[in-house]
Amino acid sequence: MxxxxxxxxxxxxxxxxxxxxxxxxxxxxxxxxxxxxxxxxxxxxxxxxxxxxxxxxxxxxxxxxxxxxxxxxxxxxxxxxxxxxxxxxxxRRGYIDNLPEPFQRMAELQTAAREIHWYECGVIPGLVQSPDYVRAIMAVANSVYWEDSEEETSERVQFRLEHQRRVLEASTPKHIWVIFTEDSLRHTIGDESIMRGQVLHLLQLLERHPSLSIQIVPDSVVNNPALGGGMVVLDFVQSTPVTFAPVLHGPSTYYDQPEDIEPMRRTFNRVRELALSRSDTRALLIAKVQEDA
Incomplete structure (x- = not known):
């Protein structure tokens, strides 16, 4: 040990x-x-x-x-x-969580973290998905990633919404950076009304949570080092940082060694430099709502 x-x-x-x-x-x-x-x-x-x-x-x-x-x-x-x-x-370099209920442990790590750095390409990150977007994306996964089961779909929806509440409404506010690519707003999940509601949800989150920074990487950006991937970096008060890459299906692989953490942290920081600022992201979202009105 x-x-x-x-x-x-x-x-x-x-x-x-x-x-x-x-x-x-x-x-x-x-x-x-x-x-x-x-x-x-x-x-x-x-x-x-x-x-x-x-x-x-x-x-x-x-x-x-x-x-x-x-x-x-x-x-x-x-x-x-x-x-x-x-x-x-x-x-060991990485830890693959093959045990039952892995998403509960993932949620507990995020709830315990002091800082969360989350980047996704092509999809709205789970932490800031609107309730309708969550339901729609889980409905798409039903019968694809698990056997056709409305009960399981409903349980997964409730789990994600509860996870959001625990992280975003923690008694001690966390510093959270959420970054995603602009095309995430064009990839329709459900229908156009759900996507418009998602944009409004992002604007509401920015108003309600001052410690939450949402940034969008615009389509015009070139040389995005994280194009096509995703990553989450968690920092704790008195513990080693933890990183992992979101997966579509299967167990997550976690990393807690410096040789893995630092490249992911550098990548995230570079993407943050390329992304619009919090205020410019807000302006883009407002323009998107007006465009779709």
Whole structure:
């Protein structure tokens, strides 16, 4: 296991995910950190390290803690597997999240982040999609990315809308940069009325969230180094940054090593330089609404 100069395990994606999952389960069980630590014979400080992604628990300790929280079934198996991944000593470049419910862990990472840098090419990023755009894009995916199921589609819609609320309306406002290419506004999802509503939604978000910066890369830009791709960079208060590239289907691969994080951060910063400013983006969106009126 990698250790920092302070004697704590180095934060990794797996340890961050484990800590966030255990925090959520403890809160759901209505238990204090002290009570949970006593249940497994640990100090509150040690459990705090684990919940903050700076340590792991042995298999027996983790099993006992899940017993204390009353966690059973598939969720228990997932957390135990996550604990095993967090204890891994072998260094690795990327972590592929193959465990069940990966989108919940992705959402928890974004909720815990202090800063979010999100770029997409050709599609509106999920964090700023309007409710109608979310429903339309999930309807398109139904029977393509999963078996035809209105129930699953509805669950995915509700999950994304709740995820947006948790991130955008966090008690401590986050600094969020969302950048996308201008053609994202022309690729119709649903119908033209939904796309017009999406533009209005972006304008409303800019008014309601001063710490949210939405920027558009105009069609006229040349030499966009991220053309055809997407990326998310998450920064935390006391933990290593985490990056990943959004995928259409399948598990996400997370990166927490400097040799992967820094190129993605440089790429994002370059795209931000090429994009319109927040105010110029707002002007473009207003012009788009007037054009479509």
């Amino acid at each position: 990698e250790w920092s100069a302070m004697g704590q395990a180095r934060p990794t994606v797996e340890r961050l995910q484990l800590g966030l999952a255990l925090t959520r389960l403890r809160n759901q069980a209505n238990r204090s950190q002290g009570e949970a630590a006593d249940a497994i014979g640990r100090t509150g400080g040690r459990l705090s390290q684990v919940e903050n992604g700076k340590g792991g628990l042995g298999a027996e300790e983790l099993s006992k803690l899940l017993d204390f929280y009353g966690v059973r079934g598939p969720e228990r198996e997932t957390v135990l597997a996550l604990g095993a991944a967090a204890r891994r000593r072998q260094p």
